[in-house]
Amino acid sequence: MSRKASENVEYTLRSLSSLMGERRRKQQEPDAASAAGECSLLAAAESSTSLQSAGAGGGGGVGDLERAARRQFQQDETPAFVYVVAVFSALGGFLFGYDTGVVSGAMLLLKRQLSLDALWQELLVSSTVGAAAVSALAGGALNGVFGRRAAILLASALFTAGSAVLAAANNKETLLAGRLVVGLGIGIASMTVPVYIAEVSPPNLRGRLVTINTLFITGGQFFASVVDGAFSYLQKDGWRYMLGLAAIPAVIQFFGFLFLPESPRWLIQKGQTQKARRILSQMRGNQTIDEEYDSIKNNIEEEEKEVGSAGPVICRMLSYPPTRRALIVGCGLQMFQQLSGINTIMYYSATILQMSGVEDDRLAIWLASVTAFTNFIFTLVGVWLVEKVGRRKLTFGSLAGTTVALVILALGFVLSAQVSPRITFKPIAPSGQNATCTRYSYCNECMLDPDCGFCYKMNKSTVIDSSCVPVNKASTNEAAWGRCENETKFKTEDIFWAYNFCPTPYSWTALLGLILYLVFFAPGMGPMPWTVNSEIYPLWARSTGNACSSGINWIFNVLVSLTFLHTAEYLTYYGAFFLYAGFAAVGLVFIYGCLPETKGKKLEEIESLFDHRLCTCGTSDSDEGRYIEYIRVKGSNYHLSDNDASDVE
Numbered sequence: 001m002s003r004k005a006s007e008n009v010e011y012t013l014r015s016l017s018s019l020m021g022e023r024r025r026k027q028q029e030p031d032a033a034s035a036a037g038e039c040s041l042l043a044a045a046e047s048s049t050s051l052q053s054a055g056a057g058g059g060g061g062v063g064d065l066e067r068a069a070r071r072q073f074q075q076d077e078t079p080a081f082v083y084v085v086a087v088f089s090a091l092g093g094f095l096f097g098y099d100t101g102v103v104s105g106a107m108l109l110l111k112r113q114l115s116l117d118a119l120w121q122e123l124l125v126s127s128t129v130g131a132a133a134v135s136a137l138a139g140g141a142l143n144g145v146f147g148r149r150a151a152i153l154l155a156s157a158l159f160t161a162g163s164a165v166l167a168a169a170n171n172k173e174t175l176l177a178g179r180l181v182v183g184l185g186i187g188i189a190s191m192t193v194p195v196y197i198a199e200v201s202p203p204n205l206r207g208r209l210v211t212i213n214t215l216f217i218t219g220g221q222f223f224a225s226v227v228d229g230a231f232s233y234l235q236k237d238g239w240r241y242m243l244g245l246a247a248i249p250a251v252i253q254f255f256g257f258l259f260l261p262e263s264p265r266w267l268i269q270k271g272q273t274q275k276a277r278r279i280l281s282q283m284r285g286n287q288t289i290d291e292e293y294d295s296i297k298n299n300i301e302e303e304e305k306e307v308g309s310a311g312p313v314i315c316r317m318l319s320y321p322p323t324r325r326a327l328i329v330g331c332g333l334q335m336f337q338q339l340s341g342i343n344t345i346m347y348y349s350a351t352i353l354q355m356s357g358v359e360d361d362r363l364a365i366w367l368a369s370v371t372a373f374t375n376f377i378f379t380l381v382g383v384w385l386v387e388k389v390g391r392r393k394l395t396f397g398s399l400a401g402t403t404v405a406l407v408i409l410a411l412g413f414v415l416s417a418q419v420s421p422r423i424t425f426k427p428i429a430p431s432g433q434n435a436t437c438t439r440y441s442y443c444n445e446c447m448l449d450p451d452c453g454f455c456y457k458m459n460k461s462t463v464i465d466s467s468c469v470p471v472n473k474a475s476t477n478e479a480a481w482g483r484c485e486n487e488t489k490f491k492t493e494d495i496f497w498a499y500n501f502c503p504t505p506y507s508w509t510a511l512l513g514l515i516l517y518l519v520f521f522a523p524g525m526g527p528m529p530w531t532v533n534s535e536i537y538p539l540w541a542r543s544t545g546n547a548c549s550s551g552i553n554w555i556f557n558v559l560v561s562l563t564f565l566h567t568a569e570y571l572t573y574y575g576a577f578f579l580y581a582g583f584a585a586v587g588l589v590f591i592y593g594c595l596p597e598t599k600g601k602k603l604e605e606i607e608s609l610f611d612h613r614l615c616t617c618g619t620s621d622s623d624e625g626r627y628i629e630y631i632r633v634k635g636s637n638y639h640l641s642d643n644d645a646s647d648v649e
């Protein structure tokens with residue numbers, strides 16, 4: 001078969017694969033074209049045994065061909081180079097996790113050494129997330145114009161510069177500048193790295209390799225919590241090490257990327273086709289790249305014809321239905337990821353653990369690293385599952401479990417509130433001291449007021465002689481006045497101090513809810529919004545689509561984490577967790593209705609999944625989870641079988 005003819009067959013087959021869902025419905029009335037040969041291949045795609053029967057009808061030896069193809073497929077290994085590229089890129093994810101995670105521990109030391117008030121503490125934490133939101137949005141243009149590689153290099157330079165400024169800072173203003181620079185790096189990395197990995201990966205490994213980036217994010221968060229624990233013993237300047245250490249992976253990534261290639265898809269779009277071919281064959285080892293190369297190129301040309309190239313990309317995306325739908329799905333996923341409360345769990349896990357009865361500050365910090373570790377390990381489960389069960393089932397199952405865990409967490413707080421100890425002792429405030437805390441009647445009310453703490457004695461397992469008094473602003477380990485004023489003294493007198501929690505026999509339910517939450521969230525809702533966003537936009541809209549959805553992620557991140565303490569104050573803790581459970585339940589309906597399966601599909605095929613009305617895309621195509629791939633065997637294309645991916649010559 002001539003090359004041109006074989007291309008035509010491939011092209012027809014590709015289109016057929018995306019039309020498969022529709023065709024299956026029309027199977028009773030095969031059209032003329034299918035009768036003339038396509039039909040036998042389509043039928044072959046329906047079951048693995050039918051290839052044999054097609055062979056019987058269309059010439060012997062097809063069974064042999066299948067066996068040969070399968071043998072060849074098994075020999076085709078993805079070159080180690082793709083993994084090296086993925087790991088170097090994912091260092092961006094590691095820095096994202098490290099820099100967002102490390103600040104809570106650093107803040108404990110910083111606030112003492114630089115006498116930071118609450119406003120400055122909030123500024124130092126949220127400035128990074130705010131800067132990330134801005135640079136993620138701006139990163140779209142940067143990626144489109146200068147390419148993925150340049151954007152990653154810029155992000156690692158920003159990480160390095162920001163970490164150096166933070167480590168050397170001598171006042172809070174310099175710290176703020178450093179946190180802003182690091183935030184700019186996080187935003188660019190968060191939107192570029194998944195796109196870059198998706199564009200260099202072969203389709204059968206794409207989900208797994210992009211999910212590795214989220215594994216690195218949660219790995220960075222875990223590593224940050226260990227560093228926080230270790231340097232918390234170094235009261236003076238410990239924070240310099242905590243914040244400065246990020247420079248090491250940043251420098252490694254920067255130098256690594258000086259030697260790593262640009263995304264071949266971006267190069268083709270920019271007309272640098274020779275270079276793109278070279279890089280693509282480097283990434284595919286002994287597999288032929290012709291089909292992939294042609295399909296990327298055809299796709300770009302077709303899209304230009306269909307959508308045009310005039311006007312800002314975001315306007316073209318919004319006026320072209322498939323990309324508009326993809327954008328809604330991508331942004332919706334990122335929004336629901338944050339609305340289900342992951343970052344209140346991550347940032348406040350030490351507090352939640354304290355509320356569940358862990359009284360010691362240091363122990364709570366170390367236990368928080370157990371939480372971060374759970375998030376990390378279960379993201380690994382996601383890496384393993386993503387190519388097995390697919391994105392849709394994994395995301396849906398994960399969010400369903402997360403919703404249940406949130407309800408358990410909330411019920412734990414309801415139970416604790418119901419058995420909340422009564423306040424039996426109302427001390428008189430010394431003159432000039434604040435007495436507002438003494439008006440509360442139950443520990444539960446006292447705990448929700450950030451200015452107050454609960455001071456009590458125990459008689460066997462019953463709380464006695466309890467009072468609510470103001471907390472010492474300099475150290476939440478003791479009260480501002482009264483029996484709990486001096487930590488070392490009251491401990492010898494068998495008096496207890498509870499800040500942010502109430503002594504309760506039901507504390508284990510909060511702990512159970514917390515662990516269950518991460519076990520369910522981490523494999524699906526953690527990584528899938530990033531993975532799916534890296535795949536659902538056509539090339540011309542990919543940078544902008546990812547910029548918008550990452551921006552949404554960061555904006556909702558700030559909104560949810562900044563409002564948690566206030567939400568808890570107005571709605572109580574259980575109210576806050578019921579609220580997140582409500583958001584997660586709405587997210588479930590959204591995912592069920594709108595998230596199509598992208599597993600195993602070529603990036604160029606995914607656009608057609610958004611051809612239908614939005615809330616039919618999750619359910620319309622019965623190909624869900626089936627991966628139909630045609631392989632080239634000595635010039636002809638045959639369907640190998642579901643879930644096998646290959647391109648053998």
Ligand SMILES: O[C@H]1[C@H](O)[C@@H](O)[C@H](O)[C@@H](O)[C@H]1O
Binds near residue numbers: 346375
């Ligand atoms: O996917 C990540 C991951 O789940 C992190 O643990 C979380 O802190 C981020 O906000 C999220 O985007």
